[in-house]
Amino acid sequence: MPGTCAPQAAFAAVPEAFDGLEGGHALDALLNWLGEAVCVTDGQYRYLAANAAMAAIYGLHDPAEMLGKTAFDLYPDFRQSVFFEACAAVVREQAPQSRIGYSGVARGWVTIRVAPLGRDRYALVVQRIAHRTDATITLQQHDRLTALPNRWRLEDDIGRQADPNAGGGVLTLLDVRRFRSLLHAFGAGEGDRALVEIAARIQNNLRLPQQAYRYGDDRFAIWAPDGQESLRASLACVRNALAAPFVLDGVPVHIQFCIGRACHEPTSTVHKTIIQAECALAAAKAGPQHDVEFHPGLAGPGLDPVLTTHLRAAIDDHRLDVHFQPIVDALDGRTVYAEALVRWNHSQHGLLLPGAFLPLAEDAGWMTAIDRFVLDRAVTFAAQAARGGTPFGVAVNLSADSVDDPGTVDAVHVVLRTRGLPPSRLLLEITESSMIRQPERSRDVVAALRGLGVSTAIDDFGSGQAGFTYVASYPSQVVKIDRSLVAPLPDSHTHRVMVNNIIRMVHGLGSLVVAEGVETPGQRNALQAMQCDMLQGWLVGKPMAPGAFMNWLRAHGGTGDIASPVR
Ligand code: C2E
Ligand code: MG
Ligand code: MG
Numbered sequence: 392m393p394g395t396c397a398p399q400a401a402f403a404a405v406p407e408a409f410d411g412l413e414g415g416h417a418l419d420a421l422l423n424w425l426g427e428a429v430c431v432t433d434g435q436y437r438y439l440a441a442n443a444a445m446a447a448i449y450g451l452h453d454p455a456e457m458l459g460k461t462a463f464d465l466y467p468d469f470r471q472s473v474f475f476e477a478c479a480a481v482v483r484e485q486a487p488q489s490r491i492g493y494s495g496v497a498r499g500w501v502t503i504r505v506a507p508l509g510r511d512r513y514a515l516v517v518q519r520i521a522h523r524t525d526a527t528i529t530l531q532q533h534d535r536l537t538a539l540p541n542r543w544r545l546e547d548d549i550g551r552q553a554d555p556n557a558g559g560g561v562l563t564l565l566d567v568r569r570f571r572s573l574l575h576a577f578g579a580g581e582g583d584r585a586l587v588e589i590a591a592r593i594q595n596n597l598r599l600p601q602q603a604y605r606y607g608d609d610r611f612a613i614w615a616p617d618g619q620e621s622l623r624a625s626l627a628c629v630r631n632a633l634a635a636p637f638v639l640d641g642v643p644v645h646i647q648f649c650i651g652r653a654c655h656e657p658t659s660t661v662h663k664t665i666i667q668a669e670c671a672l673a674a675a676k677a678g679p680q681h682d683v684e685f686h687p688g689l690a691g692p693g694l695d696p697v698l699t700t701h702l703r704a705a706i707d708d709h710r711l712d713v714h715f716q717p718i719v720d721a722l723d724g725r726t727v728y729a730e731a732l733v734r735w736n737h738s739q740h741g742l743l744l745p746g747a748f749l750p751l752a753e754d755a756g757w758m759t760a761i762d763r764f765v766l767d768r769a770v771t772f773a774a775q776a777a778r779g780g781t782p783f784g785v786a787v788n789l790s791a792d793s794v795d796d797p798g799t800v801d802a803v804h805v806v807l808r809t810r811g812l813p814p815s816r817l818l819l820e821i822t823e824s825s826m827i828r829q830p831e832r833s834r835d836v837v838a839a840l841r842g843l844g845v846s847t848a849i850d851d852f853g854s855g856q857a858g859f860t861y862v863a864s865y866p867s868q869v870v871k872i873d874r875s876l877v878a879p880l881p882d883s884h885t886h887r888v889m890v891n892n893i894i895r896m897v898h899g900l901g902s903l904v905v906a907e908g909v910e911t912p913g914q915r916n917a918l919q920a921m922q923c924d925m926l927q928g929w930l931v932g933k934p935m936a937p938g939a940f941m942n943w944l945r946a947h948g949g950t951g952d953i954a955s956p957v958r
Contacts, residue, residue, distance in 0.1 A: 428517035489538025534605035537590035570609035596628035653685035714934035728784035731769035758790035791825035814844030874908025881917035
């Protein structure tokens with residue numbers, strides 16, 4: 392296993408441990424006593440070693456009768472069996488595999504574990520599951536792909552094993568960062584292979600009684616009933632093992648993880664501990680640290696699991712709202728276009744702004760669904776307004792997930808065609824941070840959208856680390872200067888110099904500039920003097936519900952196309 396800690400002996404014994412026993416008999420006795428069927432085969436499924444329990448599966452009394460024969464010789468239906476499924480997967484993948492299933496030849500439910508030993512040798516261990524009810528429970532409590540126990544089993548184990556003397560145990564959650572990008576790049580088969588390998592690297596670096604679990608799609612859990620101290624050492628080994636590259640489709644890939652941890656207080660409930668570990672994980676995903684331990688300050692309303700359930704229902708039932716904020720010409724104040732901003736009118740909490748629920752959606756992987764919904768609402772609204780004699784251009788935000796999603800450009804094309812809005816009336820905003828995160832992909836999306844005749848904007852420019860080279864390498868029609876640079880105007884000399892230079896640079900590249908978050912006449916005057924093209928902010932108009940926005944538009948003059956593509 393690449394990247395595991397220093398190799399440990401698989402079996403240790405003092406020289407006199409087997410005194411008086413003939414060579415090999417001690418191992419025989421041990422293997423038979425274990426009760427699990429054990430054998431070694433080659434890649435042709437030929438038996439090279441077996442114990443009595445393995446022979447018993449075939450109805451044989453002497454394992455020697457198996458040697459030299461293949462599984463096909465002993466079991467004509469081998470190809471249709473769960474054994475074959477597990478063995479073939481190991482030969483193909485050259486990585487450990489596990490299967491749970493009903494075996495005809497063993498006449499019962501079995502757990503099969505197979506691992507490559509190297510040089511065309513494979514070890515196979517079969518464990519009978521005694522009762523059908525045990526089998527059902529085992530199936531219900533294990534993940535089929537990795538054979539790790541699943542989340543239901545985790546909940547049981549925490550409840551049963553939490554040891555008050557060891558401080559109650561520690562729950563650790565590990566999340567594979569950007570697993571969906573990996574799936575897009577390598578396909579589902581390689582993605583599954585990666586998950587099996589991750590599972591093995593985690594489990595192989597734990598010490599009893601610690602146990603790994605498949606917690607969700609690309610999430611794993613470690614439950615350490617023996618407390619913080621012993622977990623710390625194991626976690627260092629797990630981290631080490633996971634840092635080694637994973638070979639996917641022949642390519643070495645470094646996979647990153649976020650980790651969240653919570654202590655299970657003896658007086659607490661399992662449910663609460665799980666929520667606390669999830670809070671810590673969410674903080675690890677959102678913040679600069681990739682390993683976060685839960686503390687009470689982390690629990691915010693945004694991580695409320697009830698709110699998450701409501702949000703999914705609101706997305707599914709199309710119960711989110713879209714408000715529109717005008718973006719106006721800096722000199723004459725005429726509306727150039729409007730930005731569509733998602734809102735959620737919650738039955739108990741009232742109107743929620745994106746900051747209260749988008750982090751939840753990001754965490755759950757629902758951003759693409761939200762973006763598509765907003766896109767459809769915004770385009771439909773703009774098309775209706777145009778038919779009613781008040782045309783306006785509309786901007787929609789694309790999340791990093793949407794930029795990543797291979798269906799996004801097609802979705803834009805389809806929505807424009809079906810709703811009847813000319814592409815020149817749509818602008819898509821991609822934040823500076825998602826551009827930095829996936830530069831190549833963003834460039835492709837910007838180019839493809841441009842091919843459709845749709846404009847793009849770099850959103851929140853100046854909020855992160857994106858330098859001028861970024862702007863220069865994205866052929867966007869619009870660059871939006873982040874509110875954090877606009878707020879200190881006009882007093883801050885530094886900010887005047889920065890904003891002025893950004894405007895010069897963007898103009899030099901042939902694009903237009905929007906200043907975000909303009910709240911005061913002083914800011915507007917400074918921006919006008921610097922020849923900023925457009926303004927967005929409360930001074931001009933707050934985001935408005937569609938009806939209020941139409942009234943505003945009629946009073947301030949409608950718009951047509953967004954910005955003529957100059958780059
Ligand atoms: P953004 O795209 O930069 O949108 C501008 C944000 O600035 C909006 O916040 C807007 O209400 C706020 N704003 C505008 N003028 C002013 C001002 O003068 N002062 C202040 N303090 N704020 C102002 P909002 O609606 O809360 O949205 C926050 C962010 O959430 C947006 O930032 C955008 O990144 C994201 N977002 C909103 N709707 C969507 C959506 O449909 N999809 C995606 N992917 N993201 C969205
Ligand atoms: Mg925006
Ligand atoms: Mg912005």
